[in-house]
Amino acid sequence: MPLASFEQLFQDADARPESVPVAVAGGADRTVLEALRAACDHGWITPVVAGRATEVRQVADECGVGLHGFTFLDTDEPAAGAVGAVRSGLARILMKGQIATPVFMKAVLAPGGGLRIGRVICQVVLMEVRPAGRRFLLADTGISIYPTLDEKIDILRHVVTVAHALGVALPLVAFMAATETATSKMPDTLEAAELQRRSEGGQLSNCLVQGPLSFDLAYAADAADKKRIGGPVVGAADAMIFPNLLAANLTVKAIMYTADCRFGGVLCGAACPVVFMSRADSTATRLHSLALALRMAARPTTGSRSHEPCA
Numbered sequence: 059m060p061l062a063s064f065e066q067l068f069q070d071a072d073a074r075p076e077s078v079p080v081a082v083a084g085g086a087d088r089t090v091l092e093a094l095r096a097a098c099d100h101g102w103i104t105p106v107v108a109g110r111a112t113e114v115r116q117v118a119d120e121c122g123v124g125l126h127g128f129t130f131l132d133t134d135e136p137a138a139g140a141v142g143a144v145r146s147g148l149a150r151i152l153m154k155g156q157i158a159t160p161v162f163m164k165a166v167l168a169p170g171g172g173l174r175i176g177r178v179i180c181q182v183v184l185m186e187v188r189p190a191g192r193r194f195l196l197a198d199t200g201i202s203i204y205p206t207l208d209e210k211i212d213i214l215r216h217v218v219t220v221a222h223a224l225g226v227a228l229p230l231v232a233f234m235a236a237t238e239t240a241t242s243k244m245p246d247t248l249e250a251a252e253l254q255r256r257s258e259g260g261q262l263s264n265c266l267v268q269g270p271l272s273f274d275l276a277y278a279a280d281a282a283d284k285k286r287i288g289g290p291v292v293g294a295a296d297a298m299i300f301p302n303l304l305a306a307n308l309t310v311k312a313i314m315y316t317a318d319c320r321f322g323g324v325l326c327g328a329a330c331p332v333v334f335m336s337r338a339d340s341t342a343t344r345l346h347s348l349a350l351a352l353r354m355a356a357r358p359t360t361g362s363r364s365h366e367p368c369a
Contacts, residue, residue: 081149084157108139233269322346
């Protein structure tokens with residue numbers, strides 16, 4: 059069974075019995091307000107917008123976006139205000155709006171006042187390549203610059219959790235590299251091979267791991283035939299985990315800007331799902347991300363690794 063599509067996520071959000079309060083850090087942006095308006099009109103969410111209210115209202119007037127049903131937290135520190143709304147119970151989802159990532163993450167990671175729960179925080183993107191009918195997860199596309207082996211295992215746990223939420227009980231996970239051959243000249247390939255060994259030994263449950271795999275092998279079955287490489291994940295990966303942020307970010311943005319695709323992203327590892335996309339992203343992408351976060355919000359949050367599906 060493939061991962062749930064965005065149509066399925068939208069239908070699921072439409073069927074929710076009540077709206078979910080979402081705290082937004084920085085709402086003075088057309089695409090942010092349009093996505094919030096659409097989600098609010100569908101009954102998905104109740105927006106709680108942190109930032110300078112006069113600026114938000116000015117942008118809304120210029121764009122013709124109505125603000126009925128919105129709550130405002132008038133503040134010069136939108137990230138801290140939005141995080142505070144989650145911590146106080148006023149909101150159940152956090153959303154990055156028109157605000158720089160370092161400022162936003164400083165509030166999320168703030169000692170004693172942020173949303174840390176003792177887990178690696180990473181971005182998981184659901185990618186849907188429409189002509190090929192392929193859907194897969196990519197991680198970490200936004201936070202971890204050079205994850206260690208232990209951090210990659212925690213990122214794997216997050217990916218498995220998202221895959222389970224999207225209806226795949228045993229996700230096929232590829233640990234990505236520039237080559238499918240393990241070599242000491244590329245330490246990431248050795249770590250990928252070690253993670254496959256642990257998966258085969260039963261140390262990584264509720265998923266099947268293979269690596270190292272290049273993108274073509276993880277994505278396309280015909281590449282496997284040409285290279286004569288087999289395995290359960292080859293050509294059928296439900297998720298791709300990258301060796302570093304450079305590889306992940308370049309890959310996901312190359313697909314976003316060149317392929318006929320839809321995508322949305324969420325931060326995992328915080329006290330609540332976090333809608334986390336680029337300030338350059340479209341209204342549609344923000345709406346996709348909200349739908350994904352709503353699916354994740356329906357699942358219980360735990361800070362204990364022992365309760366995660368991949369141990």
